[in-house]
Amino acid sequence: xxxxxxxxxxxxxxxxxxxFLLAKGYEVFGMVRRASTxxxxxxxxxxxxxxxxxxxxxxxLSVIELLKxxxxxxxxxxxxxxxxxTSWTQPTLTGEFTALGVTKMLEAIKLVxxxxxFYQASSSEMFGKVQETPQNENTPFYPRSxxxxxxxxxxxxxxNYRESYxxxxxxxxxxxxxxxxxxxxxxxxxITDGVARIKLGKANEVRLGNLDAxxxxxxxxxxxxxxxxxLQQHQPEDYVIATGQSHSVQEFVExxxxxxxxxxxxxxxxxxxxxxxxxVNHLRGDASKAAQKLGWKPEIAFEELVVKMVEADLERxxxx
Ligand code: NAP
Ligand code: G4F
Numbered sequence: 001x002x003x004x005x006x007x008x009x010x011x012x013x014x015x016x017x018x019x020f021l022l023a024k025g026y027e028v029f030g031m032v033r034r035a036s037t038x039x040x041x042x043x044x045x046x047x048x049x050x051x052x053x054x055x056x057x058x059x060x061l062s063v064i065e066l067l068k069x070x071x072x073x074x075x076x077x078x079x080x081x082x083x084x085x086t087s088w089t090q091p092t093l094t095g096e097f098t099a100l101g102v103t104k105m106l107e108a109i110k111l112v113x114x115x116x117x118f119y120q121a122s123s124s125e126m127f128g129k130v131q132e133t134p135q136n137e138n139t140p141f142y143p144r145s146x147x148x149x150x151x152x153x154x155x156x157x158x159x160n161y162r163e164s165y166x167x168x169x170x171x172x173x174x175x176x177x178x179x180x181x182x183x184x185x186x187x188x189x190x191i192t193d194g195v196a197r198i199k200l201g202k203a204n205e206v207r208l209g210n211l212d213a214x215x216x217x218x219x220x221x222x223x224x225x226x227x228x229x230x231l232q233q234h235q236p237e238d239y240v241i242a243t244g245q246s247h248s249v250q251e252f253v254e255x256x257x258x259x260x261x262x263x264x265x266x267x268x269x270x271x272x273x274x275x276x277x278x279x280v281n282h283l284r285g286d287a288s289k290a291a292q293k294l295g296w297k298p299e300i301a302f303e304e305l306v307v308k309m310v311e312a313d314l315e316r317x318x319x320x
Contacts, residue, residue, distance in 0.1 A: 008078030057101030087147035180312030209274030242285020
């Protein structure tokens, strides 16, 4: 039985990846940080089938001990301060988690078992002020937030440990991916949660920022499959994972409201306080390398994703 360790298992991607690896027959270990109240909502359904260990990416010794205890063959490093706006209000903390945390994990792997295969959660946010469209593995980075800058560090330190110590490190440069398990502060989930609450009479409006921003949105369940595929290859390489199509925030809003028979213009308020100090205006990925080498392609299209998220929020809000 293969053993995998997931950091960030309580997050959106960590929970889908745990589902995926369990279905593949893996023994799954998850790193969780101590909190005064448990935050295991997304993994409640598999709690009895996974092993949770306390450690923190900020604490080197705890990461080393975690690898010694769990003895994984594969490590998926998904833990990060992942919300872009918070990276402006907590820039050094974001750097500690999202950038230096990667080095702590790589150092632990080098020390405990250099044969471990390592996946780093890189991000399309690294392309920021895009230098070409669509973006592929060779597109230069131009991050526009402290989060994006931290992810560039994590990306290059993974490449550096691959080249310096011959570790099996891969980075998945993932474009935005969403699901009913997405955190409610991210724009897609904020919209679908708002639509559900408005439709069911529990809210009158939803306040949003820049409706013109465009993203290449896919489904998180499809994207965790790509993470696993990257670690099964003979050579460690980096891959862009994306749908190849982008849509504006406004298009997402229109579809979500239309699905419940409402006109979005009656409910959406544009709030200038939600605009960012520096915006990433337009992202669109070219995942042809992943299609060719991994045989990966997304299975859920944009419209289906919007409907899936609205329906899940309607169901949840109805029962709360
Ligand atoms: P998420 O839902 O925000 O989950 C982040 C996870 O990281 C949570 O489990 C969180 O634990 C954990 N974490 C944060 N700081 C930690 C620390 N110091 N020690 C231990 N655990 C810590 O993020 P996601 O959407 O699943 O994304 C997963 C990864 O992919 C992140 O690295 C993100 O930056 C990256 N990424 C995401 C996307 C996307 O569109 N979703 C695209 C590209 C890259 P708590 O539950 O305790 O807070
Ligand atoms: O949903 P968002 O907060 O995601 P963002 O900033 O693209 O970051 C996500 O994707 C990255 C991959 O590219 C990940 F690395 C990162 O961890 C995270 O998962 O915002 C999307 C867009 C932005 O342009 C933002 O300005 O939506 C715009 N937006 C408009 N109104 C809003 C809002 N974003 C949020 N969060 N809240 C709003 O009210």
